[in-house]
Amino acid sequence: MNLVLAAFGFLLLGAFLSLFLAKHIKILRIAGPVSVVLGCCAGIIPAIISIIRGISESLCISWQIPFGSFSIEMDPLSALFSIAILFISSLSAIFGSGYLRHYEDTKNIGIHWFFFNLLVASMLMVVLARNAVLFLLAWEIMSLSSFFLVVFEHEKAAVRRAGWTYFIATHIGTAFLFVMFLLLGRKGGSLDFASFHLVDGTGTVACVVFLFAIIGFGTKAGFMPFHIWLPEAHPAAPSHVSAVMSGVMIKTGIYGLVRILTFLEMPPPWWGWILVIIGVVSGICGVLFALAQHDFKRLLAYHSVENIGIIALGLGIGLLGVSYDNPGMAFLGFAGGLLHVVNHAVFKSLLFLSAGAVLYSTGSREIDHLGGLMKKMPYTATAFLVGSVAICGLPPLNGFISEFMIYVGSFEGVLQDYMTEGPAVGGIITVASLALIGGLAIACFTKAFGIIFLGESRSQHCDHAHEVNMAMKIPMLVLMTACVLMGLWGSIIFDVMPGVTGLLTKTVIGGTGDDFFHSYKSILLNVTFFALALIVVIVLFVYLRSRLMSRKHQANAVTWDCGYLAPTAKMQYTASSFAQPITRLFQTFLRTTRRISAPDGLFPKSASFSSETNDFYREQVYKPTFNAMGSWLSKFRQIQHGRLNLYIMYVVLALVVLFVWKLR
Amino acid sequence: MDISRYMAVPLGLIMAPFLLGVINRTKAFFAGRDGSPLLQAYFDIWKLLKKDAVYSRTTTWIFRMAPVIGLAAVIIAMTLVPVAGSSLFTFRGDLIFFAYCFGLMRFFTVVAALDTGSSFEGMGASREVHFSTLAEPALLLGLIALSKLAGSFSLSGMFGGLSGSDWMGAGPAIALVAIAIFIVFLAENSRIPVDDPNTHLELTMIHEVMILDYSGPDLGIVLYAASLKLWVLGALIVNIFVCAAGLTGAVGLAVFAGGMFLLAVIVGIVESMMARLSLLKVPQFLIGAGSMAVLALILVLRFVK
Amino acid sequence: MTLLMDSILVLLIIAGFLLLSSSRLSNCIKIGAFQGLMVGFLPIVASGSGITYRIATIALVIAGMKGFVFPYLLSQTLRESNTIKEIKPYIGYTASIFFGVLSLVASFWLDSRLSFSVAASSRLVIPVAFSMMMTGLFMIVARKTAVNQVIGYLVMENGIYSFGLAIVRDVPLLVELGVLMDMFMAVFVMGIAIYRINREFDHIDSDQLNTLKG
Incomplete structure (x- = not known):
């Protein structure tokens, strides 16, 4: 367990170092990735030991946060995910140190490495946490740091749009997780994972928990109706971040689902x-x-x-x-x-x-x-x-x-x-x-x-x-x-x-x-x-x-062009x-739109063809829903005047109502 | 038992090009010609192996390695296919490995076609992945039906588990599987009605156009690998009948060889009697094969306990 | 007998798949005729006990009607209407085959839920009957030409007939004749209708009928 703590130490140290060293590009180039690699090396050893020997090791420190405790455990299931996370993250960090050379003049690389270190640390924490509050805290840090990594090139409108899509999707998912953990906590009496093991799978609570886990964790993992943020965010992010996000971060959703399944029997x-x-x-x-x-x-x-x-x-x-x-x-x-x-x-x-x-x-x-x-x-x-x-x-x-x-x-x-x-x-x-x-x-x-x-x-x-x-x-x-x-x-x-x-x-x-x-x-x-x-x-x-070819004469020629005399690269498929x-066969699902301007006349000048496949769910499901919701919610615009005293009145009123409701 | 087990692979390696000869002879017979010798494919391969080679300047090592990888994959697949009830190697789930070996072969054939940068070869590659995408589920569904019937999911267990009484109890289901696999067999080996191996127009070919730029020894390897593929997939169909008849050992081996010969004649007859389907109709043909496999599965699940 | 009956029933399903996938109307008629013929022979193989003259007669009459008379009438109208193919059906052929598979699965599921007591020698006959009814209905809904709709109607009738065969131990001759009469009238009327549509509009695309509404 000491090595796991050391891993967290390296990652957080690296995070804050790179934040402060933002001006010193030469040091940063080394320090950012090296802290990730060191942290990953430290973390991967206990994970490998745990998974090979099939043992689990835990650590629990009491905490000031209500219902929370700093309770972490490395069991084989967590170890499997930890190994994937740490292995991929360290390699992506090394790749990133080369990849970011392009951006060193225009971007603040320090902030990038800050969030990258933080992302790795929070992913590790997600798979190790054994308390709902700690889990959700790490989950939220993971979502936020990856959001900031996605909007690395925030001057582009497409990147900002992708970032917002990701931000909204992931938070809707998190909302379901909050409810899910509260339900589990009510049933088990505490927000420690150890107390969740009592829930019987046949009851209503278990079914609701399962469905909410599917939606909440499925949004992160990218299950089909909830996947729309993936094709937006992955292209927008720098490639080594995409590798971490697509390779391991979405898997924390799978981890969460599997962990919940271990609580529910039958x-x-x-x-x-x-x-x-x-x-x-x-x-x-x-x-x-x-x-x-x-x-x-x-x-x-x-x-x-x-x-x-x-x-x-x-x-x-x-x-x-x-x-x-x-x-x-x-x-x-x-x-x-x-x-x-x-x-x-x-x-x-x-x-x-x-x-x-x-x-x-x-x-x-x-x-x-x-x-x-x-x-x-x-x-x-x-x-x-x-x-x-x-x-x-x-x-x-x-x-x-x-x-x-x-x-x-x-x-x-x-x-x-x-x-x-x-x-x-x-x-x-x-x-x-x-x-x-x-x-x-x-x-x-x-x-x-x-x-x-x-x-x-x-x-x-x-x-x-x-x-x-x-x-x-x-x-x-x-x-x-x-x-x-x-x-x-x-x-x-x-x-x-x-x-x-x-x-x-x-x-x-x-x-x-x-x-x-x-x-x-x-x-x-x-x-x-x-x-x-x-x-x-x-x-x-x-x-x-x-051996056979070494005795033969090998000639070179152009690709067979069917006798056509001027083949160009544009003719390729x-x-x-x-x-x-x-x-075309699956047109019903894909709804590809095509734009054709066919060649016309005896000596056609120009012709073009382009096709585009938009996400079915985005266009047909989410856009109408969110538009309808937006137009409905815009009715509430009128209570927003921009006057501070009125806003304070709202707060006071809300407090009074809550107070009366509690004392009734 | 043992004879057919150890003879399975050598028999295939030696006899596979012979099937091409039989098919061509049958077609020639129906067309009223004498046709090429039965051993023509052997002569072709031998001659190609002796020739020099020409490569396109666009190509890379992918193009040179693809035939070899394809040949290796199909030979490995061959060791898993039973002949008269027993194969050289067998393990539970080997039918998946078998199917995926062909996936590997296809991946490299297609990529090598794209390596030439020719639009015709791109076209062939595109059609190849299109059709085999639909053929693969049909093949696996058919094999599931057989495995459920025989209660085993290794290729030799599945064919070895078939018996005459299965034909009495679930005859229609087995026949449906045989038809479905036959359609897949025709599609995967680029025979009529899916593809015409004798066509002379690049625009209309599928498999032939993908290998358009090969020459010399590489073309020989491609030809040989294709004939092996014909043999291996054909063996699945023949086995359904030979194993259900309960024939094993030397007799089974002989009957099996006869069955392969008969299959080649049938392919020849089909090619003589049918026209090629239009490319738009091929997916329907393959989905039809899949539907038959589904029907067979339902029959097996519902009525054979 | 079970093996023979199973084979016939499987052929019925395959004929259904073929109908769903073929666009050429003359082929559709041929496949429909084949299905009718097979359905006609069902009573002979369905009865476990020996074949009486009555069953043989019924089978022959029905096979003759469904296998030869109706298809002949349909191909007559087809020849007069100068139509060869169904062009642009409401639901494409590939999707139609998918529907065929789905309806097949649904019919087997339905059969396992309903659990009839079956008089015929094969349990398969009920799901196959369901599947034929669904296929027929689907053709009526999804195809535009009147010929195909008539074939859909015939397929549906085949389904109903086989269903009756499975449930009822013995086919009452009178009822059967009544059904046949019904069918005959239906095909006759449809034939006349197709002929009329064709004369008025120069094609038999029933989609165009809605131009008639005031």
């Missing part, structure tokens, strides 16, 4: 169904919207929605398993979902960092402006390729392992003999949607990688593109290695999962012993074996091919045209 089946439905909707719609985007950071943001959907599918399968008393389904659902949290953190931050490198080097976020960057930025391109293969869930990289566990959990449900078809139907829905999501993800990332990095460059943005500096390369290298290693070491990582999911599955796996886990471990050993075999066979074939068949 979940009714409809809880699992809700999560499965949310997972299907977020997963499929998320990847569809991603496919329709032209801005690559927006595309990645929608992919976070998709992956949160996959995580929700895993948790839903797990909950169904608990409800229907199917240990295999329960364990693999939760384990797959939670492992996907870590895997997604790794490959999504890798993607955001390499996208940041492209943005840094070319200055454009439009996919259709780029092209051919593989030759100019081979390192970044490889990083993006590894991230793409991993996010598509393809073997032998890490994305496959967690999706595979969810698949196997679903199959356990399909094959279970039970009175109702519940588990089977849940399993079938999950398998079918995961397959569809997988196919669409491949479409989306072949598009992103292929159009950005391959072919010929489509505009002058790429002319001066160059490989990025060392501070930006190293984090990408580390994350690439992590993607490969976690893909190959699935069976080793598996060993910690029983400890992590222990609190969630205790009712169904109580009696079953080591044999239970061992049977699944042997499956993952097989996966490891086949992933290795795949790599070995690929290496072997590459070697054989190079673009991101929009690549995605068009699929977006």
Whole structure:
């Protein structure tokens, strides 16, 4: 626990140091990221110890705040999230030190590092806190510091708009959390998490708590109807901040939901169904919207929605398993979902960092402006390729392992003999949607990688593109290695999962012993074996091919142009045209608007085509709702006169009314 | 048991290009021609491997590595596919690994097509991801129906668990699965009515246009990998029938080989009799396959306990 | 007999899917004829005990009507109306197939909720009947040409007929004849209507009928 406190110490020290050193750019360049890295190193050690040994360590200091106590604990569940948070944050900080070189003359970097340190500290506190007041305090600091990081380039109107969207969304979510914790506190008698363990899942309170947790934490995590802030905020933020926010900060929402689930026993089946439905909707719609985007950071943001959907599918399968008393389904659902949290953190931050490198080097976020960057930025391109293969869930990289566990959990449900078809139907829905999501993800990332990095460059943005500096390369290298290693070491990582999911599955796996886990471990050993075999066979074939080719003459020519004499780079397929068949098929959900000015006459001068896909929920749900609310609330404008004495009168009146109501 | 287990992979590796020959011979027969030799695909591959290569200046190492990665993925998938009830390797959930190996192959084929910067190849790549997105759920739904029926979710357990009595009890469901997988098989291998392997116009091709810029040994590898894919996915269909008949061992192996031959003839007949669907109709065709798989699943869930 | 009956019922569902996905009207008529023929043969395989002359007669008459007479009448009108395809239906073909799958799932769910006592040799017949009724109704709602609407009506009738077959142990001849008569009149009237619409408007797009309202 001392090391955890040291971590907080480093982070806060770094935060305030960088605030005061704002003028000394040279020191700041080092001090800001170094404090994050030191803090993360200090924090990650106890987390690793806890998760490997399966032990929990706690610390409780009484506090002056009413109902609050400084009570923190590192158990395997918290440790899993802590490791992801600290690992990704430290790498993003190193990347940020290189990325921010562009902004050193125009921006106050000190404030940026202040909030960055604060964000990391508050995320760590969120997953460690064991008291509702402390939790909400950390939650709020996390939301605010990330808000300030998002509006880093606040001189742009689009960034300000994105910031406000995020600010409002996250606070609406927090409001639900307040109510939820108050309900739990009333039931348990105290706001310490330890007292929440009494709540029975069948009661009304538990159902309300569950629903509010879905809304409150779902807003942070990006469940589909509540996701609208993600595609706004992620493109607006600097890339290393997007990597932290998309990679780990939204996962605190998942953590919160899972932590609440550990308090509630005997979940009714409809809880699992809700999560499965949310997972299907977020997963499929998320990847569809991603496919329709032209801005690559927006595309990645929608992919976070998709992956949160996959995580929700895993948790839903797990909950169904608990409800229907199917240990295999329960364990693999939760384990797959939670492992996907870590895997997604790794490959999504890798993607955001390499996208940041492209943005840094070319200055454009439009996919259709780029092209051919593989030759100019081979390192970044490889990083993006590894991230793409991993996010598509393809073997032998890490994305496959967690999706595979969810698949196997679903199959356990399909094959279970039970009175109702519940588990089977849940399993079938999950398998079918995961397959569809997988196919669409491949479409989306072949598009992103292929159009950005391959072919010929489509505009002058790429002319001066160059490989990025060392501070930006190293984090990408580390994350690439992590993607490969976690893909190959699935069976080793598996060993910690029983400890992590222990609190969630205790009712169904109580009696079953080591044999239970061992049977699944042997499956993952097989996966490891086949992933290795795949790599070995690929290496072997590459070697054989190079032997074969070394004896041959290799000529170079232009790409086959069908006999056309003047092919230009403009004739290449673009991101929009690549995605068009699929977006047309799903037009009902996407509502892509197109503007075409067709070529006209015998010698057409100009023609243009553009398409735009706005967020369905933003346009059709939230905008009308908020507009209606705004026009209704504007009626109350008349009590706002701008006269101070009247305002004081309002305050006094309100106090008197409250006083009378209490004494009545 | 053991013979079919150890022979599964060598048989596929050796026999796969033969299927292409059978298909072409069948088509030639229906067109009233003599047709190319049955072993033509072997000659093609051998000749291509001996040739020199030409590369586009636009391409990068992705373009050169993609065929090799595809070949590796399909061979790994092949070790999991049972022949007459037993496969070289098997583990629970291997059907997911199997399906995702093809995902890996597709990812690199598509990316390599985009690597050339050609608009035709981009077009082919776009169609490929479009259609396979719809084919994948159909394949997995069909496999779930079989696994529920056989009570196992490894490929060899699932086919090995089928028996003649399943055909009596759930015949329509199994037939539906076979049809659904057959449609997926046609789509994934770019056969008529989804794609025409013999078309001569870049604008209308799917798989052929993606590999337009390959030459020499790389084209040979692509051809061989494609024939292996035809074999592996075809093996799923043939297994449904061979395993349900309860044939194993050497007899099963022989019947299986005969079944593959028959399948190739059927593909040839389909290609001779049908026209290619318009590209707008292909999604409906694939969604139709998915619907049949769903129907099969419902039948299995509801009426076979 | 169960296997045979199951196969026929599955073919009925597949015919429904095909109807939902095909735009060419002559194909729709053919598929409708095929479905009618299959439904006509249902009584023969449905009765577990042997085949009596009465059942055979009924089956033959119905199969003949649904499989040959109605389709013939429809294709006659189609030929006179010079229409080949349904262009721009209210609900697209891909979405229609999705609806088909959904209605199938819904019918099986409905069946598990209602739990009828089934007289026929396969339990599958009730959900299939529901699914055919829904498919027919859907076609009436979602398609514009009158021919397709008539086919939708026929599909719905097929559903009702199979439902009756499953519930009632023995088909009373008189009722059956009454139903057939009803159908015959319906197709006849629709045929005349299509013919008239076509003569007035040069096409059979029923969407244009609302120009008639004052």
